[in-house]
Amino acid sequence: MSRTVYVNGEYLPEEEATVSIFDRGFLMADGVYEVTSVLGGKLIDFPGHAARLERSLNELEMAVPMSTEELLEVHRELVARNGIEEGLVYLQITRGNPGDRDFAFPPADTKPTVVLFTQSKPGLAANPVAQVGIKVISIPDIRWGRRDIKTVQLLYPSMAKMAAKKAHVDDAWFVEDGFVTEGTSNNVYIVKGGKIVTRDLSNDILHGITRAAVVRFAREAQMEVEERPFTIEEAQGADEAFFTSASAFVLPVVEIDGKAVGTGTPGPVAARLRELYLEESLKAAV
Ligand code: PLP
Numbered sequence: 001m002s003r004t005v006y007v008n009g010e011y012l013p014e015e016e017a018t019v020s021i022f023d024r025g026f027l028m029a030d031g032v033y034e035v036t037s038v039l040g041g042k043l044i045d046f047p048g049h050a051a052r053l054e055r056s057l058n059e060l061e062m063a064v065p066m067s068t069e070e071l072l073e074v075h076r077e078l079v080a081r082n083g084i085e086e087g088l089v090y091l092q093i094t095r096g097n098p099g100d101r102d103f104a105f106p107p108a109d110t111k112p113t114v115v116l117f118t119q120s121k122p123g124l125a126a127n128p129v130a131q132v133g134i135k136v137i138s139i140p141d142i143r144w145g146r147r148d149i150k151t152v153q154l155l156y157p158s159m160a161k162m163a164a165k166k167a168h169v170d171d172a173w174f175v176e177d178g179f180v181t182e183g184t185s186n187n188v189y190i191v192k193g194g195k196i197v198t199r200d201l202s203n204d205i206l207h208g209i210t211r212a213a214v215v216r217f218a219r220e221a222q223m224e225v226e227e228r229p230f231t232i233e234e235a236q237g238a239d240e241a242f243f244t245s246a247s248a249f250v251l252p253v254v255e256i257d258g259k260a261v262g263t264g265t266p267g268p269v270a271a272r273l274r275e276l277y278l279e280e281s282l283k284a285a286v
Pocket of ligand 1: 035182183184185186187205206207208209210211244245246247
């Protein structure tokens with residue numbers, strides 16, 4: 001069935017939605033995005049995603065095209081029109097169409113291109129992967145130096161996903177200067193002796209909205225969280241490993257570069273944090 005999508009102020013059937021070939025997003029990957037999950041027809045962590053979007057736009061000197069309230073309204077309207085119970089809302093804002101190709105940014109009054117669409121994912125919360133975990137490989141992190149900005153430049157993460165697929169595993173963890181930065185599209189964690197370790201925030205990683213919530217919930221539940229880099233060797237020797245993202249919530253990692261983590265099965269800390277995250281973020285869903 002055709003979805004209703006949003007393009008620059010209009011709700012359209014997906015077949016009728018178009019953007020210019022001169023759009024800076026298409027020619028230069030000059031744009032930012034957000035993915036917000038939907039559970040029970042409601043948006044999870046919306047204020048966090050809206051705040052990060054504004055930060056990404058500011059960092060790239062792009063105008064904020066609509067208020068947080070207007071943005072929420074578009075999200076809700078698309079969820080309702082497409083009957084999404086469980087799934088995702090994808091939002092993308094690019095620097096728009098200057099009418100030609102040029103490296104220099106177009107005049108500041110060039111209208112940005114705003115696109116939103118939904119993806120229905122029944123069973124998102126009851127993902128069976130939570131019971132078995134995933135396997136990952138490590139791969140050099142050769143992305144640009146501003147990974148804190150959520151840009152649509154996703155070619156290298158796509159290549160990393162393909163490398164994982166070719167290795168018959170589920171995902172890849174990026175490694176830079178001997179330390180893990182993050183997963184292809186998620187933040188990563190290890191657990192040793194009950195202590196949760198995750199890389200500290202900097203321009204080296206995306207500041208995950210799910211990460212912020214999970215770290216807060218863990219600390220509120222009296223779990224110890226240490227924010228510092230760790231190596232693949234340390235992760236392989238950990239009791240547990242897991243990752244977080246808006247679309248996966250919290251999922252266990254049971255194998256890294258062919259070596260089992262802990263018992264090679266999902267551990268209790270990841271399971272507890274998944275439960276806590278789903279419970280608490282559902283309460284705050286809008
Ligand atoms: N790191 C990267 C590189 C990502 O692409 C993502 C999500 O897409 C994340 C981390 C997790 O961020 P969030 O929890 O906000 O989805």
